[in-house]
Amino acid sequence: MPSIFSKIITRELPAYIVAEDAQHIAFLDINPNAVGHTLCVPKSEVDKLFDLSEKAYQDLMLFSRRVAHAIEQVVPCKRVGLTVIGLEVPHVHVHLIPLNDMADATFQKKVAPSKEDMQALTQKISTAFS
Secondary structure, three states, X not given: OOOXXXXXXXXXXXXXXXXXXXXXXXXXXXXXXXXXXXXEEEOOOOOOHHHOOHHHXXXXXXXXXXXXXXXXXXXXXXXXXXXXXXXXXXXXXXXXXXXXXXXXHOOOOXXXXXXXXXXXXXXXXXXXXX
């Protein structure tokens, strides 16, 4: 059964897509720890990060790096943190989280940006990624 991320990749489900290339997609998390919290996902459906081939792993990290730089250009933060947990969705994904303090990285603190704010941020990060 396709993961929720596979349905986003095929556009069966909507998402705030900020970046995309032939092998990856990045979109804003709909339950973010901080404004700009973004998920980077390989388009191939693989459950665990370390089950990716070495090349696919490296390509995902390079894509995530580019997205992180775009986030840093438009979201005020001290740095962009990276975490991979993967328990919620059985499809590899990298969390890029704008950090101003440690609470932003705990998955205990959440923010609720409006739909308009998410759309505006999507455009800003997408433009910075280009």
